[in-house]
Structures are given as structure tokens and as C-alpha cells.
Amino acid sequence: MKQGLFTILENAPLTGRVSLLRLEGDSSGITAPGQFADVQLPGLFLRRPFSVCDWEEGSLTLLYEAVGKGTELLRTLPAGTELDLLTGLGNGFTLEDSGDAPLLIGGGTGVSPLYGLAKAFLERGLRPRVILGFRRREEMVFWERFAALGLPPTVTTEDGSFGIRGFVTAAMALPHSSVYACGPEAMLRAVAKTSDKPGQLSFDRRMGCGFGACMGCTIATTQGPKRVCKDGPVFRKEEILW
């Protein structure tokens, strides 16, 4: 974990509700794809946690959906605004035991950490398959960026307005050696049930601190109660007590 001041380089809406936030600052606290950043917002007490989508030296990118007071406020902040961030939070994804055909599955803004994960797999010479699920065509984000990485995703939409109609599980017949997923909890559960291969799932919770002190974001696992912020946000699908 590292605390630092970041400056907004870009805060651009991608769809009606989802925005991309690019920040300049010391990103050296980030050690793995799937970790998150906890952002302090002016006038709010609690920080807001967001998965890191992508990072390089001196900058990082977050993807967020305006769902409440904090994220709606965040949308109004212009480039040049300074923000206090905790970075390098959580465990992130483990790439080592993916096998040779990892399958990446993102739902909605859950596609965010899978982008950084896809890049990390490519650096290791592995070409993961990607499934992205959205409610409807207008809410699709990042599919073209995965395509630009040379990983054209299979897209599902709940209303059938683009790609395969249905949930991400409708596209999961692809052969794979492991699954990596981030999205709504119902999606994670469905993914865990549909695949018989090892899986890593990234969870979202309302958090107090984001670094393991307050026990606000506990999840029940086979190893007892775990902190989503510190022991996760990524858990192996076998350890979750649904």
C-alpha cells in the first residue's frame, strides 16, 4: 500500500454512466493486476475503492460507473484536480497457475481489472480468451480496447442488442484451462458454477478503510471470514461459501 497525490489527466464518459479516469502520480505501489485504488473525494468521509484497469510508470487508469453520491461527484471533477489515493491495495490476480488457455470474463465495469490482466498475460506470451457481458449495446465499454490488444472479445448483452443474447455464461462453452472473472456477484457465482476449471474471482464490497483494519467488507470462505480489501479482492472460486 502506498499513499500519494494524483492529478486527473482525463475524466471522460465512455457511456451514459461509465467513465474512464486517468491519473498522473506515483503508481509504483501497484504490484499486480486486479489490485485496487482507494480514492478520497472532496467533502466525503470514506474513500471509494476502484479496481485498477491499467497502469504504467507515473500514471494509472480507473473505470467507474456513477452509481451513488461518490461516483456522481467524481464525474464532475475536471482535469487538473488533485486526489489523494491509496494504491497497491489487495492481492490482485495470480497468473502463475492459469494453464495455457485462461478465459477472462468481465461484466459491466467489471471488465476494468481484466484489461490489465490481459496485458499481463500477453507479456507472458499467453493469449487469453475474453468474454465481456453488458446489459445492452449502449453500455458496452472497452471491447474495442481488448480487440486492439489482439484479443477480440466475445460480447454478450442481456437484451441481445449486440453479440450473443444473454449472460456471460451463454458464451462460456469455449475450451479453457482457467477462468478469471470480475463483475456483479450473481455473475461471479454463475461463472463459478458453469466452469469446472480453477477460477479466480474479484469481488466488490462497500469498504471502510480498504487496507484490512476495520472488518467492514468481510466475506465467508472455507478458510473462515476473510477481508475482501486485504485478503482479496480476488478469491479462488473453490474457497467462497456462496
Next chain:
Amino acid sequence: MVNLSTTLCGIALDNPVIPASGTFGYGYEFAELYDINCLGTFSFKGTTREPRFGNPTPRIAEASAGMLNAVGLQNPGVDAVIREELPKLKAVFHKPVIANVSGFSVEEYAQVCAKLDREEQVGWLEVNISCPNVHGGGMSFGTDPAAAAEVVRAVKAVTTKPVLVKLSPNVTDIVAIARACEAAGADGLSLINTLMAMRIDLKTRRPVLANVTGGLSGPALFPLALRMVWQVSRAVKIPVVGLGGVSSAEDVLEMLLAGACAVQVGAANLRDPYACKRILDALPAALDRYGFDTIQDCIGGAHHG
């Protein structure tokens, strides 16, 4: 160099800044960031006899100048705390520590305290009779003078360590509870715990917290906490530890002037993991600015004259 030292129930503290229970774990998350031995001491996560999962999530909600929590005393139970957490704590913190204890019966408080009494690093027992987030325990002992006194007597019978009683603000007359604890043998009081509160999600029209209610903490609470510290420290002779929304060195000075001999910092640690260190670093200059040579000059100062 300004002298920041103070005393809590006969045990010297290098300074009056103490992270509050439930906001600092067992210290080691914070020890990754800075040397936590700079702190006066800290109060570790509330401990019960049995392991507790705590409440369902969501457990956390935002408030104006504060937050709500309904964690519900999640902890691995006293035996695991002693076996697994205290050795890890000892590796990063080398001063006497405050053991925070909760229970669902008088016997449970006494049993947990008896076990923690045998731990060398435990300097004080802080008996939490004020958790608003569990049913049938915690706060039910802290809202009735006779029940509070019963817990204090049972705990005092099993320990030679100083016993602090952590008081609830969710009462009509906190002074009556404080006096009952003092009469029953409490060595000190820490106040206040969180204020029972709730939020409703306008989109779902349901309470935000799965537990419906939770404890309000943070700066919103500070003036209320200060008033209670003022009232209680006028009414009792035992030391008072002030807490509730403390977020700055100036807040520390107000608490000391109101009569506290030391100050706990809670919610601020969750917003800023360096909060206690920043408060401590700012304390000498704040004392100097307001004309105090030592912490001792400050304690209870607002009651004089």
C-alpha cells in the same frame, strides 16, 4: 522538544495519542506504513470468548462528516487472539497495549479478561459495554448503571491490571453510568463509543446497512463526545480517555482541556492510515501555539477558573 508524556492508570505513556479499538486491527497493517511504536499505545480489536463472524454486509455507510459501521464484533475469539494475533502484534509494537473486551454475559466478560490478564503485553483491559451492533450483549450492559457495575465487579475480581470501561453515548445520563463504574472499582473510563444511527438507500428504499442500524463515528461526533468527556470528568476522580471524532492535534487539545488524560482516534484511521502519526507530529506545534509547555498543563484546563 516538548514533553508529550502522560499517564493512564499509573502506566506512563510517551504521548496521549491512542488508536481506538476496531480501527487499528492488531496494529500490523499500520506497521507496514510507519513505526507504530511512536504511539502512546493502541487498543486492539474487540475480543469475545467465541469466534464471531459479525454481521452480514453491507456493514459500512457514509455520513456527513463521518461514517456508520455495523461490523458486529467480528473477531477470532480470545484463544486465537492470544495464540495467533498477540505474537504478531508483539513483533511490531513493543509497549503495553490495551486489550478491548466484549461479551454477551457477565461471565463471558470475566472469562475473556481472565485470559487476557495473563498476557504480559496487555497493560490495560478496556471493557466495551457500549457496542451498538450486537444483540443481547455489548450496549445492553452500558445503558444501565447496575448492569455496568456488575460487569466491572466481575472483571475486577479476575485481574490485577487496570480496567477501563468504554461507555456508550446512547444513554440519557452518561454521568450516572460513569459514577456506577467508578463505584464498582473501574480504574478509568474511555468515552464515547459510536452513536446508534442509520441510513436509507433512496433507490432501493431499504436501510443501507444489512443490520439496519450501525454506529456513527467520525468528526460529526466530536462536539457531542467532548461534551460527555467534560461532564464525566467533572463527576469522577478516575482517569478519562476521550474519543469520538478526534481528527487533529487541535481536537486532542480540546479533549485534554475537557478533562481527558489521553485521547483515542478511531474513524480517522480508516480515512487516512497515517492519521495518528500526523496528529502526533502536529501535537508539539499545537501545544506551543496555544501556550502549553506540557500535556499535563493542558489536562482539565477548561474546568479551572
